Amino acid sequence: MEEPTHMRQQVIRDFWLRLDNAAKMYPAILNKEFTTVFRLSAVLKQPVQIRPFLRAVAQVEQRFPYYKMRLRRGFFWYYLEHNSIPVHVQPDHGALCRGFQKFGDHGLLFRILVRGGTISVEFSHILTDGKGALEFLKSLLVTYFSQTGISIPASLGYLQPETPISGQELEDSFQRYFQKDLPDMGPMSRAFHLPLKLPRPATFNVMTVSLPMDKIKEQAGHRRVSITEYLISAYLCALQRVYQNLDRPHQRRQNKVLRIQVPVDLRRIFPSLSMRNFTLFVLPEIDLRLGYYYFDEIVKKVHHQMELEKDKKVISQTISRNVGSEKDQVLRSVPLFIKRLILQTQYYSRGANLYSGELTNLGKIDLTRPLNDWIEAFAFIPPPPNRALKVDCGVIGFRDQLMLSFANITRSQSLETAFLNVLNQDGIPFEIRNIF
Amino acid sequence: MFMICKNCGVELEEHMNYCPLCGHPVEKGPMKSPEPVKVEGETGENRTYSRMWQLNIMQKRKLIWEVITLVVLSGILAVTLLNFIFDQSITWSVYPLIFGLGIFAYASAFTFLYGKRWWQTLSSLMITFLILFFADYADARIEWAFDLALPLELALYITGLVLYFAARKSQHLGFNLIAYVFIAMAFLLIMIEGILSLHRHQYLALDWSLIVLISVIPVAAVLLYIHFRLRTNPDLKKFFHI
Numbered sequence: 001m002e003e004p005t006h007m008r009q010q011v012i013r014d015f016w017l018r019l020d021n022a023a024k025m026y027p028a029i030l031n032k033e034f035t036t037v038f039r040l041s042a043v044l045k046q047p048v049q050i051r052p053f054l055r056a057v058a059q060v061e062q063r064f065p066y067y068k069m070r071l072r073r074g075f076f077w078y079y080l081e082h083n084s085i086p087v088h089v090q091p092d093h094g095a096l097c098r099g100f101q102k103f104g105d106h107g108l109l110f111r112i113l114v115r116g117g118t119i120s121v122e123f124s125h126i127l128t129d130g131k132g133a134l135e136f137l138k139s140l141l142v143t144y145f146s147q148t149g150i151s152i153p154a155s156l157g158y159l160q161p162e163t164p165i166s167g168q169e170l171e172d173s174f175q176r177y178f179q180k181d182l183p184d185m186g187p188m189s190r191a192f193h194l195p196l197k198l199p200r201p202a203t204f205n206v207m208t209v210s211l212p213m214d215k216i217k218e219q220a221g222h223r224r225v226s227i228t229e230y231l232i233s234a235y236l237c238a239l240q241r242v243y244q245n246l247d248r249p250h251q252r253r254q255n256k257v258l259r260i261q262v263p264v265d266l267r268r269i270f271p272s273l274s275m276r277n278f279t280l281f282v283l284p285e286i287d288l289r290l291g292y293y294y295f296d297e298i299v300k301k302v303h304h305q306m307e308l309e310k311d312k313k314v315i316s317q318t319i320s321r322n323v324g325s326e327k328d329q330v331l332r333s334v335p336l337f338i339k340r341l342i343l344q345t346q347y348y349s350r351g352a353n354l355y356s357g358e359l360t361n362l363g364k365i366d367l368t369r370p371l372n373d374w375i376e377a378f379a380f381i382p383p384p385p386n387r388a389l390k391v392d393c394g395v396i397g398f399r400d401q402l403m404l405s406f407a408n409i410t411r412s413q414s415l416e417t418a419f420l421n422v423l424n425q426d427g428i429p430f431e432i433r434n435i436f
Numbered sequence: 437m438f439m440i441c442k443n444c445g446v447e448l449e450e451h452m453n454y455c456p457l458c459g460h461p462v463e464k465g466p467m468k469s470p471e472p473v474k475v476e477g478e479t480g481e482n483r484t485y486s487r488m489w490q491l492n493i494m495q496k497r498k499l500i501w502e503v504i505t506l507v508v509l510s511g512i513l514a515v516t517l518l519n520f521i522f523d524q525s526i527t528w529s530v531y532p533l534i535f536g537l538g539i540f541a542y543a544s545a546f547t548f549l550y551g552k553r554w555w556q557t558l559s560s561l562m563i564t565f566l567i568l569f570f571a572d573y574a575d576a577r578i579e580w581a582f583d584l585a586l587p588l589e590l591a592l593y594i595t596g597l598v599l600y601f602a603a604r605k606s607q608h609l610g611f612n613l614i615a616y617v618f619i620a621m622a623f624l625l626i627m628i629e630g631i632l633s634l635h636r637h638q639y640l641a642l643d644w645s646l647i648v649l650i651s652v653i654p655v656a657a658v659l660l661y662i663h664f665r666l667r668t669n670p671d672l673k674k675f676f677h678i
Contacts, residue, residue: 016674018677046447047440047445047446049438049447050441050447050448050449050455050456050457051448051449053446054456054457072674073665074665074675074677075675075676076676076677076678077678079674081674089457090457091457114446115444115445116445116446117445332678333678
């Protein structure tokens with residue numbers, strides 16, 4: 001039995017991965033402030049028992065070797081190389097979503113942090129998306145509970161440390177679902193951006209708010225839309241209010257299209273077990289040149305736009321465009337130091353300049369009855385927004401509460417205030433939480 | 437009964453003196469000093485064995501020197517005797533005599549100056565020059581020892597020494613060594629052409645060696661780039677994946 005284990009370790013030690021299609025952009029654009037790092041936290045009702053927790057980490061890290069990677073520069077592309085150093089659990093000193101350090105994080109692109117009863121994982125988007133990170137956190141939590149002696153229900157679906165790793169977990173599913181020769185998508189107009197000053201030195205603030213799930217469900221259900229669509233509408237409505245509050249000269253200078261970038265988990269549309277990035281965006285919008293939008297009008301527009309843009313064929317077209325660029329012979333053969341400049345330009349021209357806000361909803365977490373009772377809340381902090389966006393929002397649901405986190409790189413909270421006012425006026429109370 | 441770390445708030449076990457997460461000491465009774473860490477490595481016994489092994493090498497070196505001395509001196513004696521028997525004088529055997537003595541001198545220097553690299557280098561420089569000088573002296577028709585042999589030898593040694601120090605300075609050897617060799621050869625060729633030019637025309641004129649230098653520099657630059665990107669990662673497939 002020794003030889004297969006040894007061979008498996010050898011294979012793991014030598015393995016490397018190309019960056020997936022979505023991740024290809026990130027190393028070129030990230031910097032000390034725009035880190036592309038997001039955080040998922042579970043707030044337990046009891047302080048973390050450190051010994052069982054460290055045992056759980058040791059087990060779980062073996063199950064996810066494809067996350068124990070470090071970023072390396074190739075001649076043409078960046079790539080990921082396996083790093084077999086054991087994961088070092090860090091005490092959480094409250095610094096959120098900071099960039100990964102070569103020495104402090106042993107070159108890894110994810111970290112595990114603990115403070116009191118809060119367990120957090122921070123992942124670079126180069127490694128995975130919210131779904132991948134969530135699966136990791138679920139495995140970590142369940143293994144930890146198991147180590148503390150809590151019985152785990154057999155029906156609970158999670159990636160158990162002892163189960164074999166499927167090859168499909170490592171795949172770049174964008175490549176699998178890439179179709180050649182689909183027509184290109186038309187150009188998109190530039191979008192409105194919050195006219196807020198960026199302070200120096202840079203700052204990063206997070207406001208976390210909990211909302212009652214039943215009230216949100218009731219209001220969304222009343223309009224026959226999903227919770228995500230409802231929240232996007234509130235976001236657009238808040239942006240409209242910010243725009244309305246600008247004086248005339250400022251309004252004239254601003255783009256009139258309000259557009260929200262909403263990540264969609266493609267695993268729900270295209271069957272995939274991939275634990276790497278497999279997310280694309282839909283971009284619901286309202287155009288203020290057409291006049292003022294009432295909240296119900298926005299909800300209706302967002303709902304239909306979401307339905308249209310989540311269409312499998314439209315998504316295929318976006319995959320085709322993105323992967324097609326990656327496969328372009330000319331772009332591929334350009335050395336990395338030139339490619340970085342191209343990617344940086346493209347990120348703003350084809351990405352950040354085209355939307356006014358971002359809202360990521362990771363959905364509702366359910367670890368089933370006995371385990372849910374040990375957890376007080378989950379929270380999700382999206383990556384620090386870029387300089388054009390300035391504020392973005394992450395949403396996660398657990399039991400009877402929906403947790404919203406606004407990540408903000410300005411000193412103003414005008415958007416958050418407008419957003420919460422929209423909800424409040426629709427009869428949804430909120431509570432500001434002090435989790436981080 | 438459990439304890440809570442005052443720094444990071446996690447739950448600790450009763451026997452813990454330090455928080456395993458943040459390293460904060462637990463405030464309770466007298467603390468145990470941490471156990472000394474056992475480091476696996478070279479033991480005293482191994483080191484003794486290592487010295488013994490070095491001594492054996494020296495003995496081997498002396499043995500090899502004795503064999504070389506015996507072979508070379510007997511060869512010189514035989515060749516000189518044959519030359520004297522057939523020609524009644526020492527004529528052509530001067531050359532095997534010079535080169536034989538040169539080999540003996542090299543063997544002696546590298547055996548008895550073992551570990552003294554500077555002395556080895558200096559003595560090999562002198563021995564080489566003496567071989568060339570006596571070879572020139574033996575043939576009285578042309579004189580080239582001081583005009584050509586000495587500067588060319590110095591050029592070769594200087595190039596070799598610079599290359600040696602560049603290689604020693606490098607933490608990792610790979611493509612960079614090839615690049616250094618290319619650059620060193622290009623500069624050696626410049627020196628050779630310069631020396632030949634001064635010898636023939638009494639002025640310095642560089643031509644083909646400059647073309648070699650210009651051709652070599654881009655190649656060396658690419659090799660150095662590859663090396664410094666591949667320093668800790670020699671897998672070309674992942675580095676060059678397109």
